[in-house]
Amino acid sequence: MMHVRFLTGVASFNGAAALRFSIFACLPALWSGIGFAQYHPDHPEVIAMVDKATAALEANADAKTHYSLNQISSGGHGELALSGYAHMKVFHNPDNRVVQKGVAASKEFVQRLGGEDLGKGGVVKIVYTAATVGLLLAEVDKKLYEPELRRLAQFLNSMRFSVGAYGYPDTPAGDVSQTQYAMLLFWTLDRHSIPIDYPGIGKSGAWLLQVQDRNGGWPYHAPLPGGPPVSNRHGVTPSMAVAGGSALLIAADIQRAFGDVFGSPDDPNIPGLPEAVKLYVDGDYAAKNRRTTISADKVADRISRCQGYLATNSANVADLESEWPYYQLYTQERYESFREALLDLPKNKSPDWYNSGVNYLKGKQQASGMWAANSGHTTDNTSTAFAVLFLIRGTQRAIQESAAGSLAGGYGLPSDTTKIRVDGTQIKGKAVATAVTDLLSILEDDGGDAMEGKSIPENLELATDPKERASQIDRMQRLVQGSQSWQARRVASRLLGQSDDLKVVPTLIFALTDPDPMVKRYARDGLRFISRKFEGFGMPDKPNPVELRAAQRDWKKWYLSMHPGHVFLDDI
Numbered sequence: 001m002m003h004v005r006f007l008t009g010v011a012s013f014n015g016a017a018a019l020r021f022s023i024f025a026c027l028p029a030l031w032s033g034i035g036f037a038q039y040h041p042d043h044p045e046v047i048a049m050v051d052k053a054t055a056a057l058e059a060n061a062d063a064k065t066h067y068s069l070n071q072i073s074s075g076g077h078g079e080l081a082l083s084g085y086a087h088m089k090v091f092h093n094p095d096n097r098v099v100q101k102g103v104a105a106s107k108e109f110v111q112r113l114g115g116e117d118l119g120k121g122g123v124v125k126i127v128y129t130a131a132t133v134g135l136l137l138a139e140v141d142k143k144l145y146e147p148e149l150r151r152l153a154q155f156l157n158s159m160r161f162s163v164g165a166y167g168y169p170d171t172p173a174g175d176v177s178q179t180q181y182a183m184l185l186f187w188t189l190d191r192h193s194i195p196i197d198y199p200g201i202g203k204s205g206a207w208l209l210q211v212q213d214r215n216g217g218w219p220y221h222a223p224l225p226g227g228p229p230v231s232n233r234h235g236v237t238p239s240m241a242v243a244g245g246s247a248l249l250i251a252a253d254i255q256r257a258f259g260d261v262f263g264s265p266d267d268p269n270i271p272g273l274p275e276a277v278k279l280y281v282d283g284d285y286a287a288k289n290r291r292t293t294i295s296a297d298k299v300a301d302r303i304s305r306c307q308g309y310l311a312t313n314s315a316n317v318a319d320l321e322s323e324w325p326y327y328q329l330y331t332q333e334r335y336e337s338f339r340e341a342l343l344d345l346p347k348n349k350s351p352d353w354y355n356s357g358v359n360y361l362k363g364k365q366q367a368s369g370m371w372a373a374n375s376g377h378t379t380d381n382t383s384t385a386f387a388v389l390f391l392i393r394g395t396q397r398a399i400q401e402s403a404a405g406s407l408a409g410g411y412g413l414p415s416d417t418t419k420i421r422v423d424g425t426q427i428k429g430k431a432v433a434t435a436v437t438d439l440l441s442i443l444e445d446d447g448g449d450a451m452e453g454k455s456i457p458e459n460l461e462l463a464t465d466p467k468e469r470a471s472q473i474d475r476m477q478r479l480v481q482g483s484q485s486w487q488a489r490r491v492a493s494r495l496l497g498q499s500d501d502l503k504v505v506p507t508l509i510f511a512l513t514d515p516d517p518m519v520k521r522y523a524r525d526g527l528r529f530i531s532r533k534f535e536g537f538g539m540p541d542k543p544n545p546v547e548l549r550a551a552q553r554d555w556k557k558w559y560l561s562m563h564p565g566h567v568f569l570d571d572i
Contacts, residue, residue, distance in 0.1 A: 038350035039358040041392050046358060049365060053388050054090050054098075056369030057083055057381060061098050066379045067125060069105070072112045075125030078132045079382050080105035085136040086385035089394050091515045092486045094140045095542075103140060106133040110148040113155050127166050130156055131181035135188055142192045149194050156182050157197045164203030165211075165222070173221035174211070176240050179204060180247035180331070187250045191262070191402045198255065202293035205251035208244055209294075212302055216309030218244025238315035239328040242335035245306045248299060249338040257296040258342045262402040303339060316353055318360040325364075326371060326378075326386035329357050330394070337395040354393075361387050400484075473499055477507045480523075486516040493519050497526015505530060506568060509555045512539075512548060520548070527555055 039046055061083075067075035084102020093099065109129060134152045137145035159182075160166060165174025166182045183204060186196050211222035213236045220235025252258065315332050317325040336353060339345065364371055371383040388394075463469040476499075479492035493511050496504045504526075511523035521541055528536045537558075539551035556568060 037355070039355050040349045043358075045362070046391050049358075049361065050090060050388055050391050052365070052369035053371075053384050053391075054087055054369075057087055057098050057384055057388075058096070059368075060370065060381055061101055063379060063381055066373070066377065066382070072109050072129070073124050073126040075129055077105040077109040078125060078129030079379065081109075081129070081132040081136045082385045083381050085132060085139060086388040086394070088136065088139050089397060090388065090392060093515075093517055095517070099136075099140065102136050106137055107148065109133050110151050113151065124168050127156070127159060127175075127178040128181050130159075131185040134185040138188050138192055146194065149189055149192070152185065153189050153194055153196050156185065157200060160200055160204070162203075164200070164205070164207035166204075167221070171221075173223055174207060175221060176208070176211070176218045176244045176247065177220065179208065180243045180250075180334075183247045183250040183254070184334070187254050188398070190254050196254075199293075201251050201254045205248060205255070205294040208248045208251065209298065209302060212244065212248075212305070213309075216305035216307070217241035217313065218306075238310060238313045238320075239322060239324060239331065241306055241309055241313070242315050242328070242332045245303055246331060246335035246338055248302060249335070249342055252294045252296065252299045253338065253342055255292045255294050257292050257294045257299060261342055262399060300343060303343065316356040316360075318356045324374060325360070326374065326383040326390070329361070329390040330386045332357070333390045333393060334395040337393065337399055341399050357390055361391065473501060473504060477504060480507050480511050480514075480519075486514075486519065489514060489516060489519045490522060493522040493526065497522055497529055499526075500530055502530060502562070505555070505559050506566065509552055509559070509568070512552045512555070517542065524551070531558065533558070 037043070037045070041047075065076040065079045067079065069076040081102045084099040084106075087096055087098040088094065088102075094103070110133065130152050134149055137148055142149065156166075161174060163174065166178040167173060167175035168178075183201070186201060189196050207222075208218070212218055215236065217236040217238070218240045220237070220240050253261065314320070315328065315335075317328055322328050332353060336351065340347065361371065365387075366372060366380075369384075370380040371387045373379050373383055463472055473496070476492040476496050479488050480496065483489050483492070489511070493508065493514075496508060508523040508526050508530075511519050514520055514523070520543070524536060524539050528534050537551050537554035539547055543551065560566060
């Protein structure tokens with residue numbers, strides 16, 4: 001996660017201006033103290049909570065899972081995958097130990113599918129596990145783990161009941177919660193161009209419509225045809241209302257009931273390309289097999305009913321002591337994110353439900369940084385992972401990344417974007433950007449979510465015209481300081497390091513604190529090049545916090561030796 005701090009300037013300014021800046025910078029904390037804080041994922045307090053929590057996940061990486069790892073159906077592998085997924089969504093570092101443990105557990109889970117007794121009559125969390133395993137593998141490297149993702153899609157197809165629901169084996173009821181997680185994985189696979197069973201998605205959507213309670217909520221369990229009677233009102237709770245509502249919205253989007261709200265996976269979304277140019281994907285991605293069987297109007301009506309239920313049965317965990325508060329928070333974030341996007345609601349950076357959730361989590365976070373296990377069925381790690389995904393708006397991030405088009409996640413694009421060209425109607429190569437200005441436009445407009453440092457054409461040069469060059473440098477500095485895209489920050493930090501311009505040094509020093517390890521490394525190398533101190537100040541490729549603070553302090557001292565009047569705003 002980009003730590004977008006409000007103290008991120010780079011220019012020197014006088015004492016009065018600094019005083020005014022520091023006063024205004026303190027206002028969020030003052031508002032928080034009197035109950036007027038408007039939280040969002042980049043709010044300093046939220047960032048601090050997430051930083052503390054992810055550090056705790058790292059410290060607790062070897063903790064025992066609640067469910068056994070001996071049997072893949074029990075859920076232990078899913079616990080490790082969930083922790084890895086939460087950490088990956090924050091820092092995008094596949095080398096982190098929490099992520100690596102999650103990936104290892106995920107690979108083992110997929111390898112053992114098929115020859116396993118599903119634990120009939122025992123603990124069966126296999127649908128949840130399959131979903132979280134798929135989310136993690138897709139987030140880490142969709143191309144590398146495409147075989148595993150395809151296998152997960154096949155497995156979930158086999159687990160779907162004939163009526164479209166998911167649930168526990170040998171039970172007479174479909175499970176709304178499990179169906180929600182299956183839909184989330186299918187949505188992720190679809191957005192990564194992994195073929196899925198669209199008619200099956202239609203059945204799941206139809207089942208969700210069928211079992212919605214008359215008061216607008218959804219039950220935990222709903223009956224299956226031919227089974228013993230199960231009350232349709234059993235387990236109707238706010239938690240299940242947002243679970244059912246989000247599952248219905250996700251199923252509708254998979255079938256594009258509301259149109260290509262987030263763009264199409266087969267649209268390259270590269271500026272300047274003719275509309276007729278489509279993305280070529282190995283294996284012929286079968287979008288033509290998608291059939292819209294879910295009515296957008298009907299979905300909108302059912303969500304309106306759900307909103308009516310939630311108006312008198314709040315889903316905010318602060319309003320009641322939920323049995324599963326952290327699971328519920330992440331579910332609510334998912335529901336609200338899809339509802340906002342698909343129903344084209346006004347964007348609200350700091351909605352009431354989010355502020356309520358943050359305040360709840362503030363009161364529950366332990367000194368260690370963790371949130372405690374609940375109901376005797378989870379661990380601190382699981383509760384913390386759910387809390388982190390809520391705080392960073394994990395679903396909203398996934399939606400935004402998908403909406404960024406082909407530059408988000410590299411849907412079929414070559415890993416080296418300097419070699420992209422157009423051959424008829426297929427994307428096979430030709431440089432995305434042949435000039436710095438073109439590259440900056442891509443990074444700013446699309447987030448640059450598939451651009452890596454290695455993807456920068458080696459012959460790129462900044463403009464020779466002083467005015468245009470200054471504009472380019474200014475745009476790159478803004479990307480480093482404030483872009484939500486870690487890939488965009490990587491590209492911008494590398495280009496700034498090649499600029500050989502002393503005025504970018506404060507920005508590169510700031511970038512040493514970036515959560516993405518490659519941004520740190522490009523910033524360090526750029527500082528060494530510009531200063532001609534090729535040994536730098538001893539910062540290794542993977543610095544610990546002490547080494548990082550020491551390097552930043554030494555670089556500031558070096559810069560101040562030449563510009564003694566400069567004020568580093570993050571020191572105020």
